[in-house]
Amino acid sequence: MELEELRQVTRSFVLSHQTLCITGVSFDKRCLVGYTELTIHPLVKNFNVIKLNARQLTIYAVTINGERNVEFSYDDPNIQILSDDDPRRDLQSFLKRQQRFSEYVDPDEGNGELTIFIPLHLQKQVQNSSTTDNVNNSNTSEIVYKVTIDFSLEKPESGIHFFIPDDDTKLSRLSRHLFTTGHDARLWFPCVDSYCEPATWTIEVTVEESLTVVASGELIECTTNNELKTYRFYLSTPAPAPFIGLAIGSFESVVDSNTQEIANYCLHGLLTLLTNTTSFVHEPLEYYEELLNASCQYPNYKQVFVTEPYAECVPFASMAIFNVNLLYPSTVIEATWHARSQMAFALANQFFGCFITMRSWRDWWLLKGLALYLASLYTKRAFGNNEYRYNLNRDMLDVIRYEREENPIRLDFAPIKSESDITNVNNRRGTMMSSQYLEAAAKKAHLVVRMIDDFIGREIMMQILNKLMCLATTACLKDASLSSRSRLHISSKSFSRVVSTLTTKDIQALLTQWVYESGCPRLIGSFTFSRKRNVVELELKQDTTIKGSKKFLGSLVIRVQELEGSFSQTILLEDSVTKYELTCHSKVRRNKKKKIPLISGDEVDMDLNQMDPECPILWIRIDPDLKVIRELQFEQADYNWQCELRYERDILSQFEALEALKRYPSQNTRETLGTVLDSSHCFYRVRIECAHVLTHIANSMANTWTGTLATLSFFRRVFMSTNSTLTSTNVTTSSTNNVSLTAPSANIVRINDFSNPQMYMIQKTIPQAIAFQRNKDRVCPPEVINFLFELIHYNENSKNRFSDAFYRSSLIDALGNTLTNVGLTSTTTNVDLLLNHTLDNNTKRIFDEILLQLNFDKIIPSYGFCVTCSCLKVLHKLYIISGIPIDINVFYEYATYGMFDRVRLTACEILVEQIETRMNQDVFEYIFNLIANDHDYNLRRKIVQHLCRHPPFRQNQTCSLNNPITIHRLWSLMKNFSYDNHIRNDLVELYQIMFGLSRPNCLPPANEMTDSILKDELDDVSDTIVDIDPERLSYFRLARYADDTKAAANKLASTIK
């Protein structure tokens, strides 16, 4: 059964073992030299051609079974997807070609860039030996080819990243390192670059003695010879080539104190941070093993923290590579959550993702979803249920927003059958998705896996995962047959089959709704209470008219909180408008003081004076546990919402109520919000959100608002010293008459004590919410601005165990939030006049403060330069909102290579937004230069992604930048990134956003005649490329490579030494 599916993959051989041997590494030349040996078992009778993947490599020679200099050809069509002289500049043809080329080298289609021709006599020899050996056995699986390929990699653009500091100090030399950047194995060694071709691995790396090598597998040998050290790793658990990871550098390392199997590596000088950051890693490992009732199949697990990786976390078989920025000292509080969830995710991949892999890109969602599912179960355990539910809700909102505003997410990345279906750059093969799309799709995948879990039950879900793990484990045994290795990868189909055999449930309908099709429903609900019949009449509508919506048919949980308690009912959505009658369990009662039972089992007293005496319903919730990916709009009276916010213990419900209460600015709402803000048993995120909503309410009631904001008085009460002592001293010292000189303000913020993280988060975030307050002139009240300045002035951290870096940066953000452009009437260009006269005092004060903090952060840096980042953002706001003519060079200054990457990213994002608002040609040019040439590839990607979010113009908008120069620039960028698929995909998406799929409008319409001729011609070319006769092609290509390879390799090796 599984073999049958394997047959869908049209590869004509099976790879059982691969040896990767890197004999030389040169940091100065940025190159690798080595060879790889593949053990190949043919599956077909007349096996004469081996196709492998290899890009940006120089192949010196191929040896098969000892036969040297076997004929081969090397053809990488992806390099020439675009040509400069192609005048069309439309995405349709580009996408068509890209798709075709990617099929042309797709290992799952039996293709590859490297074609090796097995010599005729070798074929015969092998066949003879096999037939003589097993005359009776017609099985061809005994035939084995050992293919050895000598290769080198020079100045790679992607695949492997060399980090080489440009100065020559000792520390810089120690910090040089290289690492694999992603899962494109073909970019650094010849292989079968497919997720469903697991093999065992031997990895041998020879480096200078001072360097450490970390690679997938178990270190079995380490020999030193002539100042060169050879590390030999063996990976007995079969893994596909994309999950082979490698990192070389003089790392410092720590072995986990709890389990010897976990080792952590980091760059020189960061050992204390590494110890602190990774001290918990054994926890998720133990948790997963307990949860799945199966042990991790890799003998060990290594975490390497490197600089400038292409993604924050890249999991490989038995190792993971992280960004060095995830490391944090014990004094920083907020870095913990993110770093831990990233590491938990990488560890979850050791079970689902890297160990059990996807069969093809169509099953990407399943593995991604499973890994995220496991990781989120761990975070639920580590950070609590509230945090877990909060994250779920946020992910769901992100997914819905993406589907509504950007592109529909179809998790099943099935290849498009007909090319005319390309309506969107993300509607294509798995390797061609943009990062933003993949990010949103991953979130959706997680939610879908969670829906499956809900559908079949947690226990059964764990049994299924355990079963998958057990099956896969049998494939790792020493005497397991090669065909059993297909258990190491799963697909949507095989997964649903396992589900249906273990349970009686069929998840096919669920998959159809959420995986094979895109869109998510939007539900609009309201209810009325009929007193006569004592029923709730609930009406649910589905809005299918908006973008990205999809009708949902299925069951939905309704939870009604009545006076007598909480009652859940499941209803079936059958049509786009459905009415339900829910029987009410409570009688209307009057003035009876009785406690009201809640779903949590608590009984509470409620103030029911506001309540409609005719109706026993307190509030109604639809789908309270996020079982469906949906957008919800539910109408109930403000009283219901207030009740829900105040008494419901589920944070999602509270968030819903908060969102709804924004629409009901009233005195009652104000009081309710104040109470919730104050109640210490509420989840801190609810309280923070409460502060924001309170500000929102205050702003919409600005004309009638009296008194100070509850948030402000709350903050004063909780975080500031009481002023009782002060007033007494004021009385006593007033005679000396110097009170006026030194009189401190009424309250002073207490010296920082962040030992309670929840209170810390509240203290940190509430000033930001307060800063959004506006009085009836639509400006921030001076009281608030003074309050913020006092917080900054009196901030005292010397007695605190924790760093106040993020607190300070948050206060600066808060200052930025106070800025408004109201009252800024003059548009003077005279800088002097502006700064000294027109600008109001508070803005000027903020400006001064920002400069001071920015300068000071340079002298004593905060963790991750977070203060600098905040300052830059506020500086940009001062420019945009208040009109202070900030020199653009300031942002260039912070965007240069050599600054910390988060600072650079912030500066670049500001520059991108600058382009969006001011359409500055120079800045646009600068950003394009960064994308094209910067050393930090991660930054390049982030810039392109940010450009996609904030494009200077969208399709058909008029803009001074919407001109042929921009088109050519972007086009040539797309052309140049032929190796780095991710950035190319992002650029393509940007191109689509700015110019659409067809020929950009600002280009003159191409001559119809020549256009059609050209089109046909090019189509012919690409057609012929696909089925070109490889032997014919190879003859002239061979001439380039068939040299004396030994000499070339020796020469390279000697230059390294």
Place this chain on the structure above:
Amino acid sequence: MDTNCDNPFDILFERSLAVIVREYGFDNIEFSAYHQILDISNTILRRLLLNVKNFMEVQSRTEPCPADVARSLQIMNVKLPSLQQTFNHPIKHRLRSPDRQSETHPMKLFRVTQTTNNSSRKHRPIYIPDFLPEFPDPHTFISSETYADLRKDYPRVRHSLADQRRALQRSLVKFKLQTNEKISVINSHGTNINDYYLIKNTTSPLPYLSALLPQDQMDSESTEAMEDETAANISHRTKSLSATDDGEM
């Protein structure tokens, strides 16, 4: 007189005129009259000098010679012989040469023994015999009242602490701005508004080091203790690591 009293040359001029007035037998003169004379003589002299200058320039010279003066006087209708007569008149009164003004040195702060030795001798009253040892430095026995506010209630302490910290920040930034290269924040379009500067960034080959290693917590004792603890842990762990490495080999 008060307008002139700041400039020593004006004072000299006034005095010399007073001497001349006295020469002619006036012992007393009214203030206004004296000022009138002062102004007139001032104007005459200025006129004279202007003429001298013009003559000099006409003859393209840069330094005047006696002939220029003579010609100028002639132009101003001054009869040279009468001048001669005045010249011959005996001079009774002479102007006192002006007082030598001593340069005032700013008070030296933080005086140490050398200078105080002299002053302490001055402090020694006459009735103390010579053979007795000298007084110690005056600061050791003279107490002066201070007016610093020593009341230490909580808000005041916090206030001064915050002020100190802010002052430190500001002065550090100011110092750095003066010693390092700087860039202007304001795009001034040629006009020079230059109160707003940023310290120029120094790019580092390993920027992550300064960003990630904690630097704002150096003064806290508790963190130091913690770091010691973690350092001990680390050394322990690295030991165990090397042990496993050996084992594996």
